[in-house]
Amino acid sequence: MPPVTKTFRRAVLLATTLTTVVMQTAEAKPSGSNSEPTNTGLFSGTVVVKPELHGKHPRLFVSETGLQSAINRCRTDEPWRKHYFRPDGIELKTIPRPIKLSDRDLPCAVLAKLALSYALHDDPAYAERFQEWLPLLRDAAPAKIRGIGGDAADLFCGQMLTSLAISYDLLKSRVPPDAEKILYTSLVTQARQTYADLIALRRYPYEQNHFTIPVCGLLLASLALLDEEPEASAWAVWASNALRRCLEVLSPDGWFFESMDYWGYTMQFPVPAAYALWHTTGENLLEAPTLKNSPLYLAHNYLPVRNFVFDFADWGPRVHPDGRTAQNGYDHPWHTNPTKIPIFIPALLNRVSPDPLLDAFLEGRRSTDTRLDGIISSLLQLPVTHTNKQPSASPNPPASPASPALPTPYHYFNDMEVIHWRENWHDTRATAIAYKSGPPGGHAMTSLLRQYPDWKPSLGHAHPDAGSFILFSKGVFLANDTGYAVKETAWHNSILVNGTGQMKGGTAWQTFKNIPYKKLNRIRMENVWLGRRIIAGTADFAAAYDDSLGLTEMRRDLVMVGGRYLVISDAMGASSPNEYEWRLHSDQAAVEDGPERFVMTNGTGRLAIRNLHPVASKNVAPTIVETELYELATRSRPQQRGHHLALKSPRTARATFLVAMNIQSSDENAQKFHAQEIFPGKTELTDEAGSCTVWTGNSAELRGSFAYVLRDAQGTVISAGLHGSELNASGISITQKDKPGAVALDLDSGSGAWSIENMTTHANRPIFEIDGQRQTIVMFKP
Known part of the structure; x- marks a missing residue:
């Protein structure tokens, strides 16, 4: 064991002074409210083992009864055993060697899996x-954390502690005394070092996986050692408080700012750590809002085509620091890499708090045999292939009489300011869109920073990427993002000002460094409207740009009706003239199809595009992103990720863009799509299927934010809606002056009457007239 350092002595003294720890066979108590305004709160509280687990192992995820059940399953269920314990598994194939910091996945993938196999399987090869x-x-000397990030020692320590804690918990009293002593000493030594390193930092990036992962490892270690190692009590209090903050600072609406890839990578540590805390002490951090709302995040971010996602933020394979190699899939054609998360994460959350969305998400998905997915899934005997109790459910199922009712297929994540909408849960060709305009860490972050x-x-x-959107339909991307690369607004479906993007573009991970969060918190979404046929919202994102640009306005209205008709209206203003550039990214290049017309065809889907406002220039070009992340000053690794359409305004103090789009199958006739601006704020779109009129902002006919009228191919109005108080247009009007709000009306072709959506938000039914005839409004839609 290495000598005790001065830093460690100070850490122990501070922890002893600030921490009251009770280790006795009593009921578990929560480890403090964490209301203290500084990190002294991290040392306050108590952590108490459940009476029935006091002095016993295993305890982290299962008790002795649970372990014996898993052992019996391994002996009697051959298909289950063959799936989780393969003779050619990485745990047996890896030749023992000194473990380096760069081997950060090895502890869980090999050591912990071997310990599990030793405990469950009777094959002597594992032992x-x-x-x-x-x-x-x-x-091995304990790894040291000198800072968060950098050499990734933090990630190594987290995984090593996780591995050692699981190994010790499963094998205590099951291995020879000398082996048990090595496990115990290694676990204590690494936990002591990591605790001293973390508390010495004094300032923490609570939202960052590089901090969360070592915190979770320390928590698991302390829970495994609580009634054997005196110091473990202080570690448990600090780590449980730190984990609570790590979960608290993530957006309470559940939308994860780092990307779906990083959600899967990060959550494989806090979810089992929180589960172990709950199982061992009864304290339940799994009730944290960001975890409680994760079913919504998973359901809406996974696309209608299985294993593909809205690829916001740092999604996809990245380069390695060596300047030559990259993660698997880096060289694959863009948007061909599936997104697969460790399935034990949603399965574990669903076990604690069942949710129909998680049932639907898990349906048909398979656990792997590797890393924590294989360890937790086999130890808790999660299914190899998940099957809903209701056999009618599918990976993206509709609500049916045989299955629990699912929420509507649209949702507003109001802290991160992301709107998600899709036509339905079950059709792989359904249109799905996500529209984003909020502060990078969510609004709640403002008060939490204080x-x-x-x-x-x-x-x-x-x-x-404020103001951006991603569009998916007919099984393909029609407007997309560009993945893990240097951060640039130019690589998103948003707007540049004088060729400049938002905040500190051109960096790998420093985009928002030293930017006052009060400024970022002004980025927001307004006038959100979601319904069966409608998604609309106003992005207000001038605060996303540097103050030197002098912006006074940067607003985007996005309206999509019926999953087919899309209108984007942008208004920009500044104290001095600027050049504004509108960008739309796609997997395939758009082709000019007439004056101010473009068509982008991607396999089975097509986007017909009509530019409706004068521009100084328009151009289609390959999107070349910079994927070098580590040595930007001396290295470059450009890679093409699709194409983009760019529209540029004249240099002016105020400018507007208006673009109408038609979402089609690739076998439809793009020439049948037409769009025109009738007057400012009113746009008409027509195609083979019918027509749609869209109103945005207060105008000559609209008092409110949005309105629409949808007609079929024969010109019959089949749906209409209003977000505001009054629409008074030629041949149609909707009035709800008593209580302005959002209302959508759909025609029942059989009865000729109209049903109303979201009527619960209205005190009275609106007055709805077509050609001067008042329409009958009947039963409310649930």
């Missing part, structure tokens, strides 16, 4: 291979 690793563990002045956010994986 023999595990024993071969023990001298290397005995001789509450926790020791919080030093990095937000390194967030992108400068």
Whole structure:
């Protein structure tokens, strides 16, 4: 064991002074409210083992009864055993060697899996291979964390502690005394070092996976050691409080700012750590809002085509620091890499708090045998292939009499300011869109920064993408993002000003560094309207740009009706003339199809585009992103990721863009799509299927934010809606002066009457007239 450092002595003294720890066979108590405004709150509270687990192992995820059940399953269920314990698994294939910091996945993938196999499986090969690793563990010095990020020692420490905690918890009293001593000493030594390193930092990026992961490892270690190692009590209090803050600072609406890829990578640590805390003590951090709302995040961010997602932020394979290699899939054609998360994460959340959206998400998905997915899934005997109790459910099922009712297929994540909409849950060809305009860490972050002045956010994986959107339909991307690369607004479906994007573009992970969050918090979404046929919202994102540009206005109205007709209206203003550039990214290049017309065809889907306002120039070009992240000053690794359409305004103090789009199958006739601006704020779109009139902003006919009228191919009005108080147009009017709000009306072709959506938000039914005839409004839609 290395000598005790001065830093460690100070850490122990501070922890002893500030922490009251009770270790006794009593009921579990929560570890404090964490209301203290500084990191002294991290040392306050108590952590108490459940009476029935006091002095016993295993305890983290299962008790002895649960372990014996898993052992019996392994002996009697051959298909289950063959899935989780393969003779050619990485845990047996990996030859024992000294473990380096760069081997950060090895502890869980190999050591913890070997320990699990030793405990559950009767094949002596696992015990023999595990024993071969023990001298290397005995001789290894504890890894040290000198800062968060950098050499990734933080991630290594988190995974090593997780591995050692699981191994010790499962094998205590099941291995020879000398082996148990090595596990115990290695676990205590690494936990002591990591605790001293973390508390010495004094300021923490609570939202960053590089901090969360070592915190979770320390928590698991302390829970495994609580009634054996005196110091473990202080570690448990600090780590449980720190984990609570890590979860608290993530957006309470559940939308994860780092990307779906990073959600899967990060949450494989806090979810099992919180589960172990709950199982061992009864304290339930799984009730944190960001986790409670994760079913909504998963359901809406996964696309109608299985294993593909809205690829916001740092999604996809990235380069390695060596300047030559990259993660698997980096060289694949863009948007061909699936997104697969460790399935035990949603399965574990669903076990604690069942949710129909998680049932639907898990349906048909398979656990793997590797890393924590294989360890937790086999230990808790999660299914190899998840099957809903209701056999009618599918990966994206509709609500049916045989299955629990699912929420509507649209949702507003109001802290992160992201609107999601799709036509339905079950059709792989359904249109789905996500529209984003909020501060990079969410609005709640503003008050939490005041509450926790020791919080030093990095937000390194967030992108400068306010006002952007992603569109998916007919099984393909029609407007998309560009993945893990240097952060640039130019690589998103948003707007540039004088060729400049939002915040500090051109960096790998420093986009929002030293930007006052009060400024970022002014980025927002307004006038949100969601319904069966409608998605609309106003992005207000002038605050996303540098103050030197002198912007006074940057607003985008986006309206999509019926998953087919899309209108985007932008208004920009500044104290001096600027050039504004509108960008739309796609997998395939758009082709000019007439004056101010473009068509982008991507496999089975097509986007017909009509530019309706004068521009100084328009251009279609390959999108070349910079993927070098580590040595930007001396290296470059450009890569093409699709194409983009760029529209540029004249240099002027005020400018507007108006673009209408038609979402089609590739076998439809793009020439049948037409669009025109009738007058400012009113746009007419027509195609083979019918027509749609869209109103945006207060205008000659609209008092409110939005309105629409949808007609079929014969010209019959089949749906109409209003977000405001009155629409008074030629041949049609909707009035709800008593209580302005959002209302949508759909025609029942059989009865000729109209049903109303979201009527619960209205005190009275609106007055709806077509050609001067008042329409009958009947039963409310649920």
